[in-house]
Amino acid sequence: VDEIFNKRKQFLSPSMLYFYNKPLNIVHGKMQYLFDESGRRYLDAFGGIATVSCGHCHPEVVDAIVNQTNKLQHSTILYFNHAIADFAESLTSKLPGDLKVVFFTNSGTEANELAMMMARLYTGSHDIISLRNAYHGNAAGTMGATAQCNWKFNIVQSGVHHALNPDPYRGIFGSDGKMYAKDVQDVIQFSTSGQVAAFISEAIQGVGGIIELAPSYLSTVYSSIKEAGGLCIADEVQTGFGRTGSHFWGFENQGVVPDIVTMAKGIGNGIPLGAVVTTPKIAEVLTRRNYFNTFGGNPVCSAAGLAVLRVIEKEKLQENAHAVGSYLKERLTALKDKHEIIGDVRGRGLMLGVELVSDRQQKTPAKVEILHLMDQIKGMGVLIGKGGFYGNVFRITPPLCFSREDADFLVDVMDYAISKM
Numbered sequence: 001v002d003e004i005f006n007k008r009k010q011f012l013s014p015s016m017l018y019f020y021n022k023p024l025n026i027v028h029g030k031m032q033y034l035f036d037e038s039g040r041r042y043l044d045a046f047g048g049i050a051t052v053s054c055g056h057c058h059p060e061v062v063d064a065i066v067n068q069t070n071k072l073q074h075s076t077i078l079y080f081n082h083a084i085a086d087f088a089e090s091l092t093s094k095l096p097g098d099l100k101v102v103f104f105t106n107s108g109t110e111a112n113e114l115a116m117m118m119a120r121l122y123t124g125s126h127d128i129i130s131l132r133n134a135y136h137g138n139a140a141g142t143m144g145a146t147a148q149c150n151w152k153f154n155i156v157q158s159g160v161h162h163a164l165n166p167d168p169y170r171g172i173f174g175s176d177g178k179m180y181a182k183d184v185q186d187v188i189q190f191s192t193s194g195q196v197a198a199f200i201s202e203a204i205q206g207v208g209g210i211i212e213l214a215p216s217y218l219s220t221v222y223s224s225i226k227e228a229g230g231l232c233i234a235d236e237v238q239t240g241f242g243r244t245g246s247h248f249w250g251f252e253n254q255g256v257v258p259d260i261v262t263m264a265k266g267i268g269n270g271i272p273l274g275a276v277v278t279t280p281k282i283a284e285v286l287t288r289r290n291y292f293n294t295f296g297g298n299p300v301c302s303a304a305g306l307a308v309l310r311v312i313e314k315e316k317l318q319e320n321a322h323a324v325g326s327y328l329k330e331r332l333t334a335l336k337d338k339h340e341i342i343g344d345v346r347g348r349g350l351m352l353g354v355e356l357v358s359d360r361q362q363k364t365p366a367k368v369e370i371l372h373l374m375d376q377i378k379g380m381g382v383l384i385g386k387g388g389f390y391g392n393v394f395r396i397t398p399p400l401c402f403s404r405e406d407a408d409f410l411v412d413v414m415d416y417a418i419s420k421m
């Protein structure tokens, strides 16, 4: 670990982001487990964030990647190939309405950049509305849509306005989605010409600390945006592919159908892949010029993506996310009754958050305590994430094969660590 640390310091970006006092050197993964250099096994309750939907090194996904690599790996431009066409067909079968045209990218940032550009081209408007506390990427456009100073640099990010976050725990209107939605109406009226290009949001904010948008929020906002001539973009980079359990896509939990859906992470089970899915009518804007992405949807990544869809279906991973996630949330909620430091337990399926506060009334973020607890939990063999604007929210997003026994182990370990503190 020390040797890697020194090399990273010398040869890699000085902007390092890593967990734990003593970072882990992970050398091997198998389903919901990760192994360090000494062979020690960890239960991975955060791999979902870093793209693993089916489980680390899922044999069927690995086989698909190896077989396609042995056959051909190439750019997606110029020649035809079955892998990309089959994957696009299969992917659109999972989407509602007229969402039938796919553009593949290599990351979530690229997908959101493309979605925002398409909305601007289609509507002829420039203004985009996103939510405070959102994360949508780190290129110029998506950094504009991202709304947390933690992730923003002072470069030109024109035409993006940030509306009040419909955060049931910390927001001023509690769980009243319709009240927050009024702020979008205000932004349209006071900050734009009255016409907008798009509204973009996650259904559950991931980086923002597992914040589930207040009920009825999206349906109300989508109406306002449509009235202002804009398109609605759902960023499903974290919430897609069955993670929320009850539905395949996060937006379905709010009963809306977006005009554009973006995805990445879980789509490839660890392979760099992203996608934008939209309607034929909106997709048409890209025929005005040449448009391509050298590696977006390349044969190897497409083969992986197709295998992921197959595995999610075959192994009923969405159903598992629902069953295990509901059970895990119940157990975490019970833990809240036991420990003052837990201010809130939230999320859906296998996308759960536990917010730590040092004072429940004031909701004072327990920033120091969470670091201590994460190290203790790691010491007992469980890896969980953290996030939120104040960095005080445990993020629990395991591979979707996470079992009830894993859930029990995770909660018992968390309980023990908090009790000992």
Ligand code: PMP
Residues within 6 Å of the ligand: 106, 107, 108, 109, 110, 112, 135, 136, 137, 138, 202, 206, 207, 235, 236, 237, 238, 264, 265
């Ligand atoms: N959207 C959301 C909701 C994300 O969480 C992320 C990454 N954390 C992105 C977009 C950007 O994806 P990528 O890092 O693949 O560019």
